[in-house]
Amino acid sequence: MTTAVRLSTHSRSPRAALSAIRDFDGPLLIDLDETLYLRNSTEDFIDCACPGLVAIVLLRVLDLLKPWRWTGGPATRDFWRVRTIGLLMPWTRGRWRRRAHRLAAEHANQPLIDTLNAHRSSAVIIITNGFAPIVGALVAGLGLSVHQVIAAGLSSARDRRIGKLRMAQEQLGDRIVGDALVLSDSLDDLPLLDACRRPLLTIWPGARFRSALARTYLPGQYLSQVKRPGERYIVRGILQEDFVFWVLASVGLAALPVLHVLGLGLLLLSFWTIYELGYVDNDRVAARYESDPKLSAAYHAAPVATPRVRPWIWALGSAALAITVLRWPAPPGIGDLAIWTGLLLALQLSFRFYNRLDKQTRIWPFAGLQLARAAAFAVLVPISPVGAMALGAHVLARWTPYLLYRIGGREWPDTRFHLVRLMFFGVLSGLLALAVGIAPLLDWTAAALLGWNLFRARKELLSMVNAASRIDRTPA
Incomplete structure (x- = not known):
């Protein structure tokens, strides 16, 4: 079944989803983030980190290093983010516990919670990619009667790597999953939706993904x-x-x-x-x-x-x-x-x-x-004459594609920026030599600038050389 067909089959409006829940006789597997809770529990937990500036720097370092490459890819990124904040800023957990009850009350999906509480004949099971130490405090504040919470652990990245379907099968068994109604807002949950008896893919009004530390x-x-x-x-x-x-x-x-x-x-x-x-x-x-x-x-x-x-x-x-x-x-x-x-x-x-x-x-x-x-920077520090030529070449090489783009293009043109800059540097350096002599081009600064320009333009230069051909070898 193609993804488009699966989406068409599973998608339901909020009103239709509530009606399906009321009519269903069997276990109810309900997503948490942006479904029961109209925000994201992981982002809200990280948002409790203080000072926020330190937390942002830590997260940017993680994004630069990308350690999740060795634990299962982007699916495990949040594991590294939460573990880093939890280990290096341990007071965040206390701040989260104090804040979670208020957030649950403010951002609960009340129509869904009321429908689930009224449907006493079915077991309500929350299944989430959120982390157990985080979602526990949040679920307690939602005012929902819950039979079980299945959440990712923080001892390893395994749960995030295997996904919700495997987590549900391991904790509930294939039969319960196959007989269940699954409600989620995420396309990542399509395997779980495909495996259940009544899949509901629903986007809720008021649901909002708010990035952590967005105010810092x-x-x-x-x-x-x-x-x-x-x-x-x-x-x-x-x-x-x-x-x-x-x-x-x-x-x-x-x-x-x-x-x-x-x-x-x-x-x-x-x-x-x-x-x-x-x-x-x-x-x-x-x-x-x-x-x-x-x-x-x-x-x-x-x-x-x-x-x-x-x-x-x-x-x-x-x-x-x-x-x-x-x-x-x-x-x-x-x-x-x-x-x-x-x-x-x-x-x-x-x-x-x-x-x-x-x-x-x-x-x-x-x-x-x-x-x-x-x-x-040159208003505060001196620059060498050949350095001035290099900066001029850098400016001209940046301005040239913008000129072409604004004159006639809808897309940014590929002007071979580094090769153009190398050419401008050669032209301006030649003019400098004509004006004041060759001496400014004989120091290590000129050599370093030429070397860096050549290094940056190496691929474009090689491509140009390979594509070049003579037209006087074959008559027209």
């Missing part, structure tokens, strides 16, 4: 989860591109290279905290004023906090630390912080101006935003 702000959250979800953009687009050029263009002139790199890292955090605000404003303007806005699905789910003041606290605090490190052992000057603050204010105003322009006019200020990404 951390720089980069919006960029990685809303603006560019799944792209690892912070690593691939910022650290491997912008930050490497910041370092290579300036570290050759630094007295203390290690402190210089650390200071640039803090300055990058400060800069991107405000640049990210530009992305938030861009999406809000698009959602309000554009007929066909380019918004990710995560935008409407609002999984992360987007405050107005806290990003500035982060930006100014990390800038002050950056200036202290960059100027060490000399004392930091208030003038440096004033200059950087002015640049950040200009960046935010530029983004607000850019976001409110028509799309064709945006072509030109876009180059300015890319210049800020590439070279904002």
Whole structure:
């Protein structure tokens, strides 16, 4: 049976599901999250972690390491998240027990609970992928007479790996599962729905998946989860591109290279905290004023906090630390912080101006935003001449596909970014040599910049060479 047919066969409206439950004579296997409880118990448990900022950092580290690759894949991701919070922030369990009763009362699916309580002739069994130590406190506050709760354990990831059908078969037996009514909202439960006598796949009004710690702000959250979800953009687009050029263009002139790199890292955090605000404003303007806005699905789910003041606290605090490190052992000057603050204010105003322009006019200020990404740090630290050429090539290579996209394309063009940047770097470096002589191109900074550009463009360069052919070998 295809998935589409199964969905059509199993899907029922809330009213039809309640009617089917009242008419059914047999065991009732009822899902918990977003069914009996109109939110997600795992996310609400993690939301109790305090301080939230520490919890978010821990979860982001987990997302980077992906330890669930060795325990059964994404199905076991929540096992690692809950175990990490439980082990490193053990007071979260007490906070959850105190909060669970109130959450159960506020987000209980009352029509479903009333129907189940009135149907005394059938055993009500809750079956959930939620974790037993978490759902126990929640079920106690729902006001439901429950025969049994089948939930995932926290001693290992096995239950999450085998799924609900195997859990139900192991604890209830195949006969009870086969004779049961199963009510769930999740497509992940299709195997269990297929195995029972009366499957009900129902989406309940008021059910909402709310991400844990959605009210806690951390720089980069919006960029990685809303603006560019799944792209690892912070690593691939910022650290491997912008930050490497910041370092290579300036570290050759630094007295203390290690402190210089650390200071640039803090300055990058400060800069991107405000640049990210530009992305938030861009999406809000698009959602309000554009007929066909380019918004990710995560935008409407609002999984992360987007405050107005806290990003500035982060930006100014990390800038002050950056200036202290960059100027060490000399004392930091208030003038440096004033200059950087002015640049950040200009960046935010530029983004607000850019976001409110028509799309064709945006072509030109876009180059300015890319210049800020590439070279904002140069207002505080010196850069070498060949470093300036590399930054210019980086800006032009980023601006070129945007120009082509806005002029005539519906999709972002594949311009072979790294190869184009390598070409621009060669052209600008040649012009530099013509203007001041070849000396600036003979130091290790130039060699490092050329080497990095070649390394990043290696695949595109090889593809270009393999595809090249001469046209004078065969007459037309």
